[in-house]
Amino acid sequence: MVIDRLKVGVAFNTYEPFIYRKERVSEDSLAKVAEVVCETLNQAGLEATLIPLQRSMFNFLRRIKELDAEVIVNLCEGFFGKPQWESNVAAVMEVLHIPFTGNGSRTLALCQDKHQAKAILSSFNLPVAPSQLITSADEMVDLRFPLIVKPNSEDASLGVHPESVVYDREALAAQVKRVIETYSQPALVEEFIDGREFNVAVLENEEIKALPVSEIDFSAMPEGYPRICSYEAKWYPDHILYQATPPICPAPIDDELREKLQTLAITAFKVMGCRDYARVDFRMNNKGEIFILEVNPNPDISLDAGYARALKAAGIDYAEFWIMMIQNALKRKITDASTNGKR
Ligand SMILES: Nc1ncnc2c1ncn2[C@@H]1O[C@H](COP(=O)(O)OP(=O)(O)O)[C@@H](O)[C@H]1O
Ligand SMILES: [Mg+2]
Numbered sequence: 001m002v003i004d005r006l007k008v009g010v011a012f013n014t015y016e017p018f019i020y021r022k023e024r025v026s027e028d029s030l031a032k033v034a035e036v037v038c039e040t041l042n043q044a045g046l047e048a049t050l051i052p053l054q055r056s057m058f059n060f061l062r063r064i065k066e067l068d069a070e071v072i073v074n075l076c077e078g079f080f081g082k083p084q085w086e087s088n089v090a091a092v093m094e095v096l097h098i099p100f101t102g103n104g105s106r107t108l109a110l111c112q113d114k115h116q117a118k119a120i121l122s123s124f125n126l127p128v129a130p131s132q133l134i135t136s137a138d139e140m141v142d143l144r145f146p147l148i149v150k151p152n153s154e155d156a157s158l159g160v161h162p163e164s165v166v167y168d169r170e171a172l173a174a175q176v177k178r179v180i181e182t183y184s185q186p187a188l189v190e191e192f193i194d195g196r197e198f199n200v201a202v203l204e205n206e207e208i209k210a211l212p213v214s215e216i217d218f219s220a221m222p223e224g225y226p227r228i229c230s231y232e233a234k235w236y237p238d239h240i241l242y243q244a245t246p247p248i249c250p251a252p253i254d255d256e257l258r259e260k261l262q263t264l265a266i267t268a269f270k271v272m273g274c275r276d277y278a279r280v281d282f283r284m285n286n287k288g289e290i291f292i293l294e295v296n297p298n299p300d301i302s303l304d305a306g307y308a309r310a311l312k313a314a315g316i317d318y319a320e321f322w323i324m325m326i327q328n329a330l331k332r333k334i335t336d337a338s339t340n341g342k343r
Pocket of ligand 2: 156157281294296
């Protein structure tokens with residue numbers, strides 16, 4: 001496949017204020033990632049151009065057309081301040097036959113709804129933590145404390161803070177109320193798995209393979225804080241919780257655990273209908289039981305985030321990775337035209 005001088009659009013959504021969302025670091029960080037990806041592709045001999053998705057979908061599509069882009073590197077994580085519209089952006093490109101990298105709209109939509117995604121994983125006998133979807137603070141919860149309360153359809157630890165881990169009914173009701181009111185959506189209340197956290201990056205390139213496992217090292221977590229990757233821990237480099245949650249890749253684990261995590265990650269990838277790339281997050285309790293927290297079909301792909309770290313540990317160059325993804329997208333274009341493609 002000839003990719004030299006291939007016209008590539010690097011699409012990303014920009015920050016747009018939305019009713020309930022004040023947080024904007026993830027969009028600001030996405031704009032920087034898009035620049036890096038664009039630069040990487042240009043250095044590799046492709047003709048890449050940034051295509052920001054702002055308020056108007058029409059302008060975005062016009063830009064793709066004007067540039068005559070042959071493929072889109074789709075970094076969009078939402079639209080108009082709504083992460084829940086991430087899948088709609090992919091769906092628009094699908095119906096317009098615009099080839100793009102990364103997961104399709106169906107998988108993006110399924111994984112965005114944590115409760116539904118867990119139901120699918122569990123129907124395939126994959127281990128997930130017991131949980132309940134709650135729509136009002138006075139609803140009864142039949143789960144064992146401690147619990148964690150999170151918005152059901154957000155990403156990037158949005159709405160997850162140290163106080164999200166609760167030890168009694170009073171705190172539970174307060175957190176459920178906060179999540180429902182702040183994020184205008186149901187709260188997912190889940191049993192808190194106090195233990196190690198692992199991430200497994202999965203890559204599809206002819207075959208589907210798991211990259212080296214990464215672990216979040218909670219050993220420096222200050223006294224009194226739950227061991228979680230909260231919003232503060234993910235987004236504020238100067239924050240004590242950020243500094244107390246360094247990732248280690250490859251994780252210091254034995255072969256048996258590594259193989260178990262990688263096999264589960266590949267199965268979860270397939271079950272959710274993923275393609276190209278995704279990251280599967282796990283927790284393990286002190287009995288060694290493993291639970292899938294979630295499948296991220298559009299993980300943070302910046303150079304300093306987990307996926308790129310796993311690529312590096314696997315000896316795969318960032319440019320090489322993007323070229324593989326572009327080739328996958330172009331191959332799908334051919335398959336879709338001839339078979340009305342199933343994914
Ligand atoms: N059931 C749980 N047990 C322990 N920690 C959890 C649990 N659910 C979430 N967390 C912590 O909260 C973080 C964010 O939760 P996650 O479900 O991955 O949401 P997001 O989509 O925002 O990343 C996780 O990385 C983990 O540290
Ligand atoms: Mg997560």
